[in-house]
Amino acid sequence: MTTPVKVAVTGAAGQICYSLLFRIASGQLLGPDTKVQLRLLEITPALKALEGVVMELDDCAFPLLDSVEISDDANTVFDGVNVAMLVGARPRGKGMERSDLLEANGQIFTGQGKALNDHAADDVRITVTGNPANTNALIAMHNAPDIPTERFSALTRLDHNRALTQAAQKASVSTPEVTKMTIWGNHSATQYPDLFHAEIGGRNAAEVIGDQAWIENDFIPTVAQRGAAIIEARGSSSAASAANATIEHTRLWLQGTPEGDWTSMAVRSDGSYGVPEGLISSFPVTTKDGDWEIVQGLEIDEFSRGRIDASVAELTEERDTVTEKGLIQG
Ligand SMILES: NC(=O)C1=CN([C@@H]2O[C@H](COP(=O)(O)OP(=O)(O)OC[C@H]3O[C@@H](n4cnc5c(N)ncnc54)[C@H](O)[C@@H]3O)[C@@H](O)[C@H]2O)C=CC1
Numbered sequence: 511m512t513t514p515v516k517v518a519v520t521g522a523a524g525q526i527c528y529s530l531l532f533r534i535a536s537g538q539l540l541g542p543d544t545k546v547q548l549r550l551l552e553i554t555p556a557l558k559a560l561e562g563v564v565m566e567l568d569d570c571a572f573p574l575l576d577s578v579e580i581s582d583d584a585n586t587v588f589d590g591v592n593v594a595m596l597v598g599a600r601p602r603g604k605g606m607e608r609s610d611l612l613e614a615n616g617q618i619f620t621g622q623g624k625a626l627n628d629h630a631a632d633d634v635r636i637t638v639t640g641n642p643a644n645t646n647a648l649i650a651m652h653n654a655p656d657i658p659t660e661r662f663s664a665l666t667r668l669d670h671n672r673a674l675t676q677a678a679q680k681a682s683v684s685t686p687e688v689t690k691m692t693i694w695g696n697h698s699a700t701q702y703p704d705l706f707h708a709e710i711g712g713r714n715a716a717e718v719i720g721d722q723a724w725i726e727n728d729f730i731p732t733v734a735q736r737g738a739a740i741i742e743a744r745g746s747s748s749a750a751s752a753a754n755a756t757i758e759h760t761r762l763w764l765q766g767t768p769e770g771d772w773t774s775m776a777v778r779s780d781g782s783y784g785v786p787e788g789l790i791s792s793f794p795v796t797t798k799d800g801d802w803e804i805v806q807g808l809e810i811d812e813f814s815r816g817r818i819d820a821s822v823a824e825l826t827e828e829r830d831t832v833t834e835k836g837l838i839q840g
């Protein structure tokens with residue numbers, strides 16, 4: 511057994527966390543040899559519900575769960591944490607876009623950025639799931655000047671997984687046959703799920719599928735609108751699949767992407783692929799030992815260029831909005 515890892519999770523009494531916490535505690539994030547200390551943040555009115563969740567965690571008698579602490583104070587929860595999963599934020603309802611949540615949620619990430627800056631462990635790795643995830647991560651990053659910017663990320667692995675399944679079903683293969691999937695841009699309706707650099711059974715995925723109309727009129731909108739379709743069907747937003755993706759995103763970041771494959775992760779742009787430096791945008795990323803690198807050298811044709819630019823334009827607008835609101839300094 512190695513030293514226990516301190517994992518902070520916000521929004522711990524919410525829907526996503528009702529799946530996420532149990533999977534972390536059972537070892538699915540850090541593996542079978544690492545104990546976990548859970549640090550759970552909620553707003554004061556939700557602490558009672560969170561106590562109930564903690565009772566249930568106790569009742570699982572997870573061998574790897576070393577301790578659980580709860581609080582409504584971010585400074586306490588983030589003290590010494592190695593991993594922070596920022597899930598706590600209001601979800602959208604029917605007919606809303608995720609960016610409509612900036613007003614309600616943006617502020618949360620100024621305070622949490624500052625608290626992480628002042629209290630997290632030196633090796634902290636931070637993932638934002640709460641929407642609008644890219645711009646919330648940008649806000650947290652700007653409010654944590656002492657934390658290296660590469661420690662901040664936002665979740666697009668859920669979109670990546672959605673794209674894997676749509677492609678696998680179309681090609682009548684199982685999901686592990688689909689590799690090198692990329693989600694570019696924003697976790698929003700403008701995101702660009704890219705089949706042109708993906709592979710199916712080691713061959714170019716777009717060529718294997720051989721149906722440009724399906725890619726444009728079916729695949730891309732289905733993946734990009736999947737969150738809304740789930741809200742329409744379930745009456746509330748995806749929870750178990752979001753928890754699954756949050757685990758997978760962080761596990762891959764800590765343990766590394768498999769040889770010959772990559773993941774999608776929204777990280778601070780260094781200007782790669784013409785994405786303005788400083789935006790938190792989704793890229794194809796390889797990871798190793800807790801570090802990530804944007805995959806370089808992919809050729810971007812006119813179709814992909816237009817899609818990436820449209821999503822990045824939206825991210826730029828969101829950044830301008832939060833700058834105007836004073837949530838980040840321009
Ligand atoms: N990036 C992604 O792929 C996905 C993101 N989401 C987003 O994740 C967020 C959470 O979704 P759910 O768990 O379904 O929502 P939920 O409403 O069930 O839970 C959110 C929880 O966050 C708590 N919370 C609110 N403000 C907080 C604060 N300042 N500090 C700590 N906790 C706070 C609330 O009390 C609530 O318990 C939403 O913004 C949703 O849109 C959901 C699915 C996928």
Ligand SMILES: O=C([O-])CC(=O)C(=O)O
Pocket residue numbers: 601602608641668736737738740741747748752
């Ligand atoms: O659509 C939503 O609001 C929740 C979410 O981000 C997703 O399911 O991708």
